[in-house]
Amino acid sequence: MDIVKIKPVELDTLLEAVDQSYEGLLLSDIDGRILYANQAVEKISGFKNEEIIGKTPKEMEENGLIISQSMKILSKDPLTISQMLSTGREVFITSKPVYDKNGRVICYIANYQNLTMLNQLHKEHHKYIDINYTELQQLRSQFLQTEDWIGNSYKMRALKDRVRKVANxxxxxxxxxxxxxxxxxxxxxxxxxxxxxxxxxxxxxxxxxxxxxxxxxxxxxxxxxxxxxxxxxxxxxxxxxxxxxxxxxxxxxxxxxxxxxxxxxxxxxxxxxxxxxxxxxxxxxxxxxxxxxxxxxxxxxxxxxxxxxxxxxxxxxxxxKERKEDIILLIQYFLSKFNNKYSKKKLPSKQVEQMLVNYHWPGNVRQLENTIEHLVILTEDDLITSSSLPREFSKDIPDQPTKEVIPLKQLRENTEIKMIRFALSKYKSIREAAKHLDVDHSTLVRKMKKYGM
The missing domain is CATH 3.40.50.300 (P-loop containing nucleotide triphosphate hydrolases)
Known part of the structure; x- marks a missing residue:
């Protein structure tokens, strides 16, 4: 949309929306002089916008606002640089020229991100969770290569080889x-x-x-x-x-x-x-x-x-349960999947990882996937602890609440899970199990999917 055709009220609304964005946004003229900065720039840099608007990078360096500056940000090609500020913060700037209809550069637009915060989050995660960064990169590479078919155990390698032979x-x-x-x-x-x-x-x-x-x-x-x-x-x-x-x-x-x-x-x-x-x-x-x-x-x-x-x-x-060495790979894969899906940054503690590995997983990979999605959505903190795990991971689940009061919905679901598993193990037919549970066949199938069976 051509900005000169925007009605004044629409332009005000657009500027208000940009000003309230969580990501910093800067506009500068062809000499690098800052014309506009939204509220997020103040939060990220620690400067008041009045201190930087109207100034060039060189003038900000002379005034001691930035430690060093680079005129490369005025390149005619999209460019990303890091910039150290006098506030002790490091920012990540992605700059792009804006052209008019005749192909002339009329200004520059730049995204402004807090690199210090990103680094701090990275350090905090490694403070609580001893996961080697190289190992995470290797896991990520495996996930991309296997395209949702995760597993590197002997049994899974043999399975993949068999599938490869029969596929074509x-x-x-x-x-x-x-x-x-x-x-x-x-x-x-x-x-x-x-x-x-x-x-x-x-x-x-x-x-x-x-x-x-x-x-x-x-x-x-x-x-x-x-x-x-x-x-x-x-x-x-x-x-x-x-x-x-x-x-x-x-x-x-x-x-x-x-x-x-x-x-x-x-x-x-x-x-x-x-x-x-x-x-x-x-x-x-x-x-x-x-x-x-x-x-x-x-x-x-x-x-x-x-x-x-x-x-x-x-x-x-x-x-x-027969290929436990694949469970960590699957945990990391599903964490990446649901963290991206829900814009979260959840990671499990070592204790939680071990509990997940030791669990018998009657619902197998589908149950593990559902469990990880549950944890990513409902865990309050970025660190997933054992208290966040569903009740079935507890060794002793009482049939009825005694010292602890639990929600009736949770108690009903626990009872349903136990009875459905018992019926399926006894009758070995979904239709027959549904008949003895006195529910429709489709209802039982829906509940089995809900509980990852």
Whole structure:
């Protein structure tokens, strides 16, 4: 927007907003003479703006306001320098020329930041937390290289090598592991490194779709196939044509649909509900489960022929408790992620780090991620101490409050977590567990996600 076209009231509002910014802002003429400085410059420098407005860097040096000055700040290219002030503060200045329509420099605009405060914060963190800076840089490098797939343990290196070998093929992969270990991450990594990476990636949660709708969702339906089918709708399998399909929680698929899925995998064609014409399918199938499919086959709850058809390349993801050496890497990664997301500067004490490493993590990486987000949001100080940890990290959690009164909501959530885990361990089926807990299947799935299960 051209500033000469701004109405006076709009210009006043704009200047007021700039003046209240937390970041310092300076304007100077082509000789470096300061024309404007907002309130943040006063707070950062320790000078009153009247002391610097109207002066050049050279005049400020002569008046003893700055220890040294550099005319490089008047460069025709964007430039960043540090400047020592007589107040003992060091500031970080990023200067950029402003051009008119004819390409002539008409003034300079500079951002003004407190480098002394940044250095002080850095020292304070290292005072309380003995983390080597080089180590943090190495961790950051690993995070960037692995692109959210964190782990350098022997088991994770072996897993990554196996994924690398199968990614650029069309072989069916069965991904197994406890809830929260990262089956989706492995699946997406396979797709991303395959020759189908530029085509659709469709994830189908067989446990989340109601049994009455799962067939029409998978295969689609023709207009008039049933009451309410006002238009023809392609299914998820058809939508993934040319790409990759992840059948998540495959162990929860109803038996009658398992037979239809087996036929789709074998023939590479589907038929919409109410349709009469077969549709050719070109997709790669991946399947994921936290269930023991072999036991389900023995119990008659999973088709044996489908199990062997899916189990071409089995990949087992180890639970977090079996690769504790990766936990510190994951903690640092999630801290960086959520500190950036919420503009925080949280870091854990050594005691907290050790408690996190020693915890058994029934919800695996997903639970760890949720825990770190919880700590970043709710911890008051930048230093995360053991008092900030959720109650499940305490060794002795009473079933009922005795000496300590806790919020009823927290008590209810603790009880829900225990009962859901007990039901899942007893019945080994989300639908069956939901039935005995007397809740809808979708309600149980939502609560499991909430608690990182």
């Amino acid at each position: 093929t069309d072989a069916i992969v069965l991904i197994m592991g406890e809830s929260g270990v990262g089956k989706e991450v492995v699946s997406k990594n396979i797709h991303k490194n395959s020759n189908r990476k530029d085509h659709p990636y469709i994830q189908i949660n067989c446990a989340a779709i109601p049994e009455a709708l799962i067939e029409s969702e998978l295969f689609g339906y023709e207009k008039g196939a049933f009451t309410g089918a006002m238009v023809t709708k392609p299914g998820l399998l058809e939508a993934a044509n040319g790409g990759t399909i992840l059948l998540d929680e495959i162990g929860e698929m109803p038996l009658h649909l398992q037979a239809k899925l087996l036929r789709v995998i074998q023939t590479k064609e589907i038929m919409r509900v109410g349709g009469t014409k077969a549709i050719q399918l070109d997709v790669r199938f991946l399947a994921a489960t936290n269930r023991d499919l072999e036991n389900l086959v023995i119990e008659g709850k999973f088709r044996e022929d489908l199990y062997y058809r899916l189990n071409v390349i089995p990949i087992h993801i180890p639970p977090l």
